[in-house]
Amino acid sequence: MKLGVLFSGGKDSLVACYTAMQKEEVVCLITVVSRNPESYMFHTPNVDLAALQAEAAGLPLVQVETAGEKEAELSDLVRAIRLARERHGIEGIVTGTILSVYQATRIQRVCSDLGLWCFNPLWHTDQEAYMEEVIAAGFLVLIAGVFSYPFDESWLGRVIDEETLQDLKAIADRYGITLTGEGGEFETFVLDAPFFSKRIVIERATRAYRNYNGVFRIEQARVVAK
Amino acid sequence: MILLVDLCYRKDSLSADEFVKPIAQIVRSEGIPSVHLHFSEVTAQDIERADGAILCGTALMDNEFARHTDRFLWLRDCRRPVLGICAGMLVIALVYGCSTGRCREIGMTDIRRVAGDPLFAGKDAFQAYELHSLAVRPSDAFDVIAVSSRCVQAIRHRSVSIYGVMFHPEVRNEWVVRRFVRAHATPIRSG
Numbered sequence: 001m002k003l004g005v006l007f008s009g010g011k012d013s014l015v016a017c018y019t020a021m022q023k024e025e026v027v028c029l030i031t032v033v034s035r036n037p038e039s040y041m042f043h044t045p046n047v048d049l050a051a052l053q054a055e056a057a058g059l060p061l062v063q064v065e066t067a068g069e070k071e072a073e074l075s076d077l078v079r080a081i082r083l084a085r086e087r088h089g090i091e092g093i094v095t096g097t098i099l100s101v102y103q104a105t106r107i108q109r110v111c112s113d114l115g116l117w118c119f120n121p122l123w124h125t126d127q128e129a130y131m132e133e134v135i136a137a138g139f140l141v142l143i144a145g146v147f148s149y150p151f152d153e154s155w156l157g158r159v160i161d162e163e164t165l166q167d168l169k170a171i172a173d174r175y176g177i178t179l180t181g182e183g184g185e186f187e188t189f190v191l192d193a194p195f196f197s198k199r200i201v202i203e204r205a206t207r208a209y210r211n212y213n214g215v216f217r218i219e220q221a222r223v224v225a226k
Numbered sequence: 227m228i229l230l231v232d233l234c235y236r237k238d239s240l241s242a243d244e245f246v247k248p249i250a251q252i253v254r255s256e257g258i259p260s261v262h263l264h265f266s267e268v269t270a271q272d273i274e275r276a277d278g279a280i281l282c283g284t285a286l287m288d289n290e291f292a293r294h295t296d297r298f299l300w301l302r303d304c305r306r307p308v309l310g311i312c313a314g315m316l317v318i319a320l321v322y323g324c325s326t327g328r329c330r331e332i333g334m335t336d337i338r339r340v341a342g343d344p345l346f347a348g349k350d351a352f353q354a355y356e357l358h359s360l361a362v363r364p365s366d367a368f369d370v371i372a373v374s375s376r377c378v379q380a381i382r383h384r385s386v387s388i389y390g391v392m393f394h395p396e397v398r399n400e401w402v403v404r405r406f407v408r409a410h411a412t413p414i415r416s417g
Binding site: 019 | 238239240241243244247248251285286287288330332333334355357359396397398
C-alpha cells in the first residue's frame with residue numbers, strides 16, 4: 001500500500017514513518033507549515049527545515065502553508081493530502097499521534113472523507129519503552145522547544161540520549177508531564193534516523209527563552225553524507 | 227491467559243500496533259499473560275487453551291475480516307468468555323446472524339447504559355472514543371447494554387459470556403478491558 005506520512009520534523013512522525021516502512025511502501029512526506037505559533041495541529045519549531053529532512057530520507061516532500069486558523073487549517077490539511085494523492089498515488093496516511101484524541105479524530109475524519117486509510121502506529125504506545133526504542137534504533141533527536149514548567153533554557157538543543165531520558169523520566173514522574181512531550185510540553189527535531197541516507201548538520205542556531213517557554217531555532221543547516 | 231485476536235487486514239500488519247498492542251498493554255498491566263494471533267490462524271484449540279479472548283478492532287477502512295466470517299465459526303461453540311471490540315463486535319454479530327448497517331462515528335461520543343451488567347456496573351453514562359463505519363442491529367440472542375444516539379454500543383449474549391462493544395475502550399475507558407480480564411483470568415503473581 002502506498003502511504004504518505006504526515007510529517008512535522010519531530011521524532012514521532014519520523015518514528016511512525018520508520019515503522020510504516022517496515023510494513024508498507026512510504027512514497028512521500030506531507031507537511032503543513034503553520035504560521036500560527038498557537039496551532040493545535042501543526043506548529044512545531046523548525047518545520048521550515050522539513051525539506052532538508054526529506055532530502056536526508058530520500059523521500060519527496062509535499063508541503064503546503066496554512067495561516068493556522070483553527071478550522072481553516074483542516075482544509076489546508078485536506079489540500080496537502082489531496083496533492084499527495086495526485087502526485088504520488090497515496091492510498092493512506094501515517095501519523096505519529098500517540099495520545100491526542102483531538103488530532104486523531106480530525107485526521108481520521110479527513111481520511112475517511114477522502115477514502116484513505118489512516119495508520120497511527122504509535123497510538124497509545126508505552127511511552128517509556130518507546131523513548132528507549134527511539135534512542136536504541138539510532139534516531140538523533142534534539143529538543144527544539146520547551147513549553148512548560150520546569151524546563152529551563154539548558155534543555156534547548158539538548159540531544160535525547162540515555163542521560164536526557166533519565167532526566168525526562170524524573171521530570172515526568174514529579175510534574176506529571178508526558179515522557180514523549182505529547183502534551184505539548186516539549187517539541188523535538190530529528191537530525192538523523194536509521195532510514196536516512198544522509199544526516200543533518202546544524203551550522204547556526206539561536207535560543208529564545210522566557211518563563212519556561214523557549215525555542216531552539218535552527219538558522220542554518222545542511223545535509224551531509226553519513 | 228487471554229487470547230488477543232488480531233482482526234487487521236493481514237498478519238503482522240501496520241495496524242496491529244494501533245489496535246492490538248494497546249489492548250495487550252492493558253492486559254499485561256493486570257499481570258495477566260496474553261497470546262496474540264491473527265484471525266487467519268486461530269483454531270478452536272487456541273480458544274480452549276485460553277481463559278478468554280478479546281477480538282481487537284481494525285482501521286476504519288479495514289473490513290477484510292467481514293469477508294472471512296468462516297474463520298470465526300469457533301465463536302458459535304465457544305465456551306470461553308469473549309470481548310469483541312468494534313470490528314470484534316461486528317464479527318460476533320455476523321457469526322450470530324445479526325444484521326449490520328452503515329453508521330459512521332469518529333471521536334468522542336456520549337454513551338448511556340440501558341441494561342444492567344457486571345461489566346458496566348456503576349457506569350450509567352460515559353464518553354468513549356469511536357472509530358467505526360458500520361453498526362450492529364442485534365438479534366434476540368443478545369441483550370443491548372449500552373447505546374449512543376446513533377447506534378448500539380454494547381451487547382451481551384443471553385446465554386454465554388460473549389460481549390461486544392462498538393467503542394474503543396483502550397482510549398479513556400480501559401476499565402472495560404480491565405474488568406473483563408479480571409473477571410475471567412488469573413494474574414501471575416511474582417515471588
